[in-house]
Amino acid sequence: METKLAVALLSSIAQEARLEIFRLLVQTGSEGMAAGGLAEKLGIPASTLSFHLKELTHAGLVTPNQQGRFIYYSANYQAMNDLLAYLTLNCCAGEQSCCTPQCSSEKTGQA
Amino acid sequence: METKLAVALLSSIAQEARLEIFRLLVQTGSEGMAAGGLAEKLGIPASTLSFHLKELTHAGLVTPNQQGRFIYYSANYQAMNDLLAYLTLNCCAGEQSCCTPQCSSEKTGQA
DNA sequence: ACTATATTTCCATGATTATGGAAATATAGA
DNA sequence: TCTATATTTCCATAATCATGGAAATATAGT
Numbered sequence: 388m389e390t391k392l393a394v395a396l397l398s399s400i401a402q403e404a405r406l407e408i409f410r411l412l413v414q415t416g417s418e419g420m421a422a423g424g425l426a427e428k429l430g431i432p433a434s435t436l437s438f439h440l441k442e443l444t445h446a447g448l449v450t451p452n453q454q455g456r457f458i459y460y461s462a463n464y465q466a467m468n469d470l471l472a473y474l475t476l477n478c479c480a481g482e483q484s485c486c487t488p489q490c491s492s493e494k495t496g497q498a
Numbered sequence: 499m500e501t502k503l504a505v506a507l508l509s510s511i512a513q514e515a516r517l518e519i520f521r522l523l524v525q526t527g528s529e530g531m532a533a534g535g536l537a538e539k540l541g542i543p544a545s546t547l548s549f550h551l552k553e554l555t556h557a558g559l560v561t562p563n564q565q566g567r568f569i570y571y572s573a574n575y576q577a578m579n580d581l582l583a584y585l586t587l588n589c590c591a592g593e594q595s596c597c598t599p600q601c602s603s604e605k606t607g608q609a
Numbered sequence: 610a611c612t613a614t615a616t617t618t619c620c621a622t623g624a625t626t627a628t629g630g631a632a633a634t635a636t637a638g639a
Numbered sequence: 640t641c642t643a644t645a646t647t648t649c650c651a652t653a654a655t656c657a658t659g660g661a662a663a664t665a666t667a668g669t
Contacts, residue, residue: 390521394514400585401508402657406501416591422616432659437617439657456615456666464589464596471582474511478575480527485575513627533646543629548647550627567636567645 388473396470399446404431405439409448412462419452419461499584507581510557515542516550520559523573530563530572 400406407429412420420428426436440460443449447466452459479485511517518540523531531539537547551571554560558577563570590596 390514390517394512394517397508397512397517401505401512403501403505404657406505406508410501410585410587413586413589414591416593417596423614426616433616434618434659434661435657438659441617442656453666456613458616462589467585471585474521474578474582475524476521478524478573480525482527485528515627534644537646544646545629545631545648546627549629552647553626564636567643569646 388469393470393473395446396448396466399443399448402439402442404429404435405443408436408439408460409443409462412449412460413464413467415461417461419450419459421454421457421459423457425460499580504581504584506557507559507577510554510559513550513553515540515546516554519547519550519571520554520573523560523571524575524578526572528572530561530570532565532568532570534568536571 400409408425408431411425411428422433422436422440425431425440426433429436431439440449440451444451444460448463449460450463452461511520519536519542522536522539533544533547533551536542536551537544540547542550551560551562555562555571559574560571561574563572
């Protein structure tokens with residue numbers, strides 16, 4: 388991954404509303420959630436939400452899927468994983484692995 | 499980790515110059531690199547670099563360490579790991595782990 | 610065609626952010 | 640104290656980004 392792409396991905400979630408949207412979708416799983424559901428659950432006005440969903444979609448972290456009048460958005464896990472891998476690539480100058488594997492679907496506490 | 503903190507961390511690296519600084523420090527390891535070394539290696543004017551280092555330091559992703567006239571900056575691996583863990587926390591609605599462990603100090607290719 | 614619902618686009622406004630030269634500040638050595 | 644080097648602060652400017660109501664667009668059912 389090149390720097391500009393990583394910046395685009397990071398920028399798309401470096402904003403409170405968008406990070407909440409993304410995290411909710413990450414937890415929701417592959418079926419995703421419709422824009423209206425997100426708006427209601429997060430309390431974000433439709434036009435504002437639409438703006439943020441477009442940002443996330445354009446960056447590639449979220450994927451829309453039209454089902455009738457609804458558009459279901461879901462997290463793009465592959466893009467997220469590529470980003471996380473990029474951040475830790477070749478870390479620590481070969482010292483004993485300082486950045487341990489983080490990812491788990493069932494971590495208990497807050498990180 | 500709460501959303502606002504995660505946004506602060508993400509914002510601090512959601513910028514090309516700062517992401518390059520951070521990635522260089524991540525790869526440099528715990529001894530870090532002086533501001534002047536970063537400026538030379540990345541070709542960033544001193545005042546601009548100082549601005550970005552302050553952003554990264556304030557967010558907590560980078561730690562300064564004064565040694566005489568030099569200030570060595572190093573990556574805060576703990577903060578980075580906490581952030582990565584936060585992004586994937588409770589992911590995938592309990593499906594088989596869709597976000598696999600990413601972190602390694604010796605990955606070979608590009609992510 | 611008409612109605613209801615879902616979502617997006619338009620747009621003006623306000624807010625935040627990045628840049629780099631010049632000057633200021635700090636530290637070390639002689 | 641004087642000089643050289645390292646880094647930061649100051650500052651004005653330009654650029655980018657976030658907000659949400661109103662209107663427009665799309666889809667489905669009758």
